[in-house]
Amino acid sequence: MGNFSGKVAVVTGGASGIGRATVERLLREGANVAVFDRDELTPIDGAGDSVFGARVDITDQAAIDAAVAQTLERWGHIDILVNGAGIGAAGTVLENEDAEWQRVLDINVMGTVRVTRAVLPQLIATGSGAIVNVGSAVAVTGFPNRALYSATKGAVVALTRAMAADHLKDGVRVNAVCPGTTETPWIQRLLAAAADPVQERRNLEAxxxxxxxxSADEVADAIVYLANPLAGSTTGVALSVDSGIQSVYTGK
Known part of the structure; x- marks a missing residue:
């Protein structure tokens, strides 16, 4: 790609999983990257001064605003936002109380809104900004036992399209990726909590x-494609990275 030299990206949830893979890929492509995450960013070989980590809880607007100010103080502008922070949830609509709905919505949906609200004026100022939101295959395909998670990721995909329409004339492109079940720390914790982790992994793989x-790298590749200036005619897209769950019938 090679079009990220001098670009500044903010990646939420960039300390691990898909976010970490995205940070590493953006750095390889020449970008400077600010990582917003509740967890500390562990060192990235060869990154030098091109990356820094800010401890940010995306339910806290003041913390987000402070991290954006820190990014601007360091590099002077922001060109790319990757909204990767989020949490999972299992269960049918009968199995989660209001408090859990509110907690997951606050992180997955409102967290995306808060960070976007803080960064968007900078993206508009560049005249060629890009936002990539991390949705999920469950946003576009009915999965069992994922009612709450599906609702939040469906909202993220709908928000993506609405923002794409709102900010097209501002020169800001807004897209989403919708990964299938991805090898991440959350999936590892889910497997560890299962009665039979080996069989549960087989079920997920099947x-x-x-x-x-x-793989997280496969999703990161899609994110970096959507963020790339060469994708200047791509906006309002929810790109599935799910091995064909949404569109391919395999006869299984």
Whole structure:
């Protein structure tokens, strides 16, 4: 790609999983990257001064605003926002109380709104900003036992399209990726809590048309494509990275 030299990206949830893979890929492409995460960013080989980590809880607007100010003080502008921070949730609509709905919505949906609200004026100022939101295959396909999570990620995809329409004339492109089940720390914790982790992994792998979990690097590649200036005619897209869950019938 090679079009990220001099670009500044903010990646939420960038300390691990898909976010970490995205940070590493953006750095390789020449970007400077600010990582907003509740967890501390562990060192990235060869990154030098091109990356810094800010301890940010995306339910806290003041913390977000402070991290954005820190990014601007360091590099003077922001060109790219990747909204990768989020949490999972399991259960049918009968199995989560209001408090859990509110907690997950506050992080997955309102967290995306808060960070975008803080960064968007900077993206508009560049005249060629890009936002990539991390949705999920559950946003576009009915999955069992994921009612709450599906509702939040469906909201993120709908928000993506609405923002794409709102800010097209501002020169800001807004897209989303919708990964299938991806090898991340959350999935590892889910497996560890299962009665039979080995069988549960087999079940998750069998649900993917290509018979394995999606890798974080594969999702990061899609994110970096959507953020790339060469994708200047791509906006309002929810790009599935799910081995074909949404669109391919395998006969299984």
């Amino acid at each position: 649900r993917q048309p290509h018979g394995r979990l999606v």
